[in-house]
Amino acid sequence: MYEIAIIGAGINGVSCAYELSKAGKKVALFDKGGVASGGSGAAGAFISPKFSKAGELKEILHTAFKYSMAYYEKEFPEHFIKSKLLHIAKDEKEDEVLRFYKEHTDLELLDVEKSEREIVCINAGIINAKALCSEMAKASELIKEEVSTLEYKNGVWHINENYTAKKIIIATGAYKQILAEPYIQLRGIWGHRIEIQTSTENPHSIHQFVSISPSKDGKLAIGATHNVHYHPETSSEPYDIQEGRDELLEKASATIKLESVKVIKDYMGLRSGSFDYMPLVGSLVLSQETLQNKSIHFQTKKPNFNEYSYYPNLTMINGSGGYGFVLAPYLAKILSEYILSDTEIPKGLQPARFFARWAKKLP
Numbered sequence: 156m157y158e159i160a161i162i163g164a165g166i167n168g169v170s171c172a173y174e175l176s177k178a179g180k181k182v183a184l185f186d187k188g189g190v191a192s193g194g195s196g197a198a199g200a201f202i203s204p205k206f207s208k209a210g211e212l213k214e215i216l217h218t219a220f221k222y223s224m225a226y227y228e229k230e231f232p233e234h235f236i237k238s239k240l241l242h243i244a245k246d247e248k249e250d251e252v253l254r255f256y257k258e259h260t261d262l263e264l265l266d267v268e269k270s271e272r273e274i275v276c277i278n279a280g281i282i283n284a285k286a287l288c289s290e291m292a293k294a295s296e297l298i299k300e301e302v303s304t305l306e307y308k309n310g311v312w313h314i315n316e317n318y319t320a321k322k323i324i325i326a327t328g329a330y331k332q333i334l335a336e337p338y339i340q341l342r343g344i345w346g347h348r349i350e351i352q353t354s355t356e357n358p359h360s361i362h363q364f365v366s367i368s369p370s371k372d373g374k375l376a377i378g379a380t381h382n383v384h385y386h387p388e389t390s391s392e393p394y395d396i397q398e399g400r401d402e403l404l405e406k407a408s409a410t411i412k413l414e415s416v417k418v419i420k421d422y423m424g425l426r427s428g429s430f431d432y433m434p435l436v437g438s439l440v441l442s443q444e445t446l447q448n449k450s451i452h453f454q455t456k457k458p459n460f461n462e463y464s465y466y467p468n469l470t471m472i473n474g475s476g477g478y479g480f481v482l483a484p485y486l487a488k489i490l491s492e493y494i495l496s497d498t499e500i501p502k503g504l505q506p507a508r509f510f511a512r513w514a515k516k517l518p
Contacts, residue, residue, distance in 0.1 A: 156319045157183040159494070160312065161295070162302050162333065163326035165195035166284070166479045167472045169291035170487035171324050176294035178495055183320065184292055187301035191288035194328060197346045197424035199366045199378045200282035200480040202227065204262065206242050206275055208255050211503055212432050216478055217260075219485035224280060226484040227287075234287040236369075239265060240279035243363040243410065244272040279360060281368060282480050305333050307467060322468040322494060325439075329427030331388060334466070336442050338513035339435075339506060341427045341474055345385040347399040348378025348422040354415040364406035374419065377407045381477065387425060396421055429474035429509075436472050436486050437493065437505040438465040446514065458511040460502065470494065471506055 159175055161168045164186035172182045186192060204220040205213045227235040244250045253273035257264060267276040298318070305323065306313045312320045325333060329343035352374055361367045368376040380402055385394050400418055407413060429435055444464040445451065451462045472490050475482045492498040502508065 156311070156321065157181050157296075158320070159183070159322045159324065160185060160314055160318065160320035161324040161326055162186075162305075162314075163328060164190045164288070164292060164297065165193055165326060165328055166191070166198075166288055166483040167328075167475065167486065168324070168326035169288045169295075170483040171326065171472060171490055172295040173291040174487045174491040175494070178491065182295040183318065184295045184297045185300060185302050185314065186297070187299060189299050190292045190297065191285050192424075193330070194344075194346055194424035194426035195288055195479060196285050197348050197379060197422040198284050198426070198477075198479060199348050199368070199376060200284040200287075201240070201360060201362070201366050201368075202280040202282065202481055203240060203242070203362065203478075204277075204481075205478070206253060206256050208252055215433070215485075215504075216481060219478075219482045222485045222488075223481050223483075224278075227280065227282060231287055231290060234283040234290060236281045236283075238279060238281055238369055239359040240277055241267060241359055241361045242275045242277075243270070243361065244274070245363060249273070281360060284480065287480075302333055307469075310467075312468065323470070324490070324494075325469070325471045326473065328473060329386075329425050334439065334469075336439060336510075338440070338442060338510045339471075340430055340509070342383060342430060342476075343386045344426040344428055344476060345382040345387075345394065346379035346424055346426050346477075347382070347394075347396075347403065348376060349400055349403050349418050350374055350376050350420045350422075351404075351413075352415075352417040352419055353413050355411060355413050357411060361410055363410045365403060365410075367407050367410065375413075377403045378422070379477070394423065396423075399423075426476060426479065427474055428476035431508075432476065433474070433503060434472070434482055434486055435474045435504065435506045435509070436470075436490050437500040437507070438470050440465055440507050440510040442510060442514075445510070446517075453511075453514040453517070458507075460505060460507040460511070463507055463510065
């Protein structure tokens with residue numbers, strides 16, 4: 156029996172596995188494709204804050220950015236490259252946003268040459284995505300198997316009838332949900348990144364229409380696109396790789412001039428985002444059992460999450476969108492502290508917020 160089984164070995168799953176293994180827990184990682192076989196393996200893994208005026212998501216990403224920069228440098232320096240980041244406005248509307256950002260951020264702003272568009276320049280970083288995830292998973296037992304059944308019996312979780320665990324963490328992204336709760340709705344975001352050989356030299360990370368890495372040995376990474384229409388489990392047509400390459404090169408070429416380009420490798424996978432754009436971290440509400448509780452008033456503006464019934468010893472970490480490698484260490488810390496010490500998770504992150512909205516709309 157495992158103390159904790161984590162279903163999904165992307166950056167969220169392996170970050171939790173790393174934290175819990177460090178705490179001495181016996182952890183199993185389940186993933187049919189192996190470590191970082193989905194969206195995490197396709198990610199550009201740029202460590203960046205959210206460049207916007209205000210909002211809850213901006214604030215959590217700001218905190219997570221500062222946390223993850225220090226975390227990666229301390230824990231995994233061999234897989235982390237510090238890099239100056241130039242975030243360039245796409246249009247006049249974003250010019251205004253970046254001007255506001257520069258006036259109000261507490262991050263150190265670096266000097267940059269003036270240009271037609273506004274630019275924010277900061278110290279940031281890039282992760283070697285696949286290598287990092289593999290390193291994080293080392294202390295756990297990896298089980299390359301799809302989880303098709305998950306059942307709680309006699310105080311223990313039974314996985315595929317062959318494995319047991321005291322606690323479960325679901326980190327499956329936007330792929331098919333194991334526990335089909337109607338209030339959990341995630342957006343699948345198909346990502347495509349390319350590695351190219353080019354004579355163009357690029358000294359820094361650049362974000363504008365797409366992200367471009369610094370040059371290394373005559374190579375650049377470009378990506379990733381954000382295709383919300385293609386889903387590998389539901390789309391009737393296969394993904395058009397050449398069309399994806401063309402889109403990436405066109406967007407990158409609007410920022411820098413690329414010469415003598417040869418595509419070396421494609422990276423593709425499905426990321427997940429929530430419908431309010433905030434990540435989901437914490438326990439899952441048992442919807443039917445909670446709805447049957449006649450003492451709960453579901454139409455209230457200020458729901459009390461403590462009134463709800465929850466799956467025993469089961470939590471979720473999901474919905475990070477394109478900021479997975481920024482958010483994962485910070486969210487894994489929050490979730491691990493909740494599992495190990497029952498430390499409270501902020502209400503704005505808990506999956507229960509979606510249940511509250513869903514239940515309020517029921518007739």
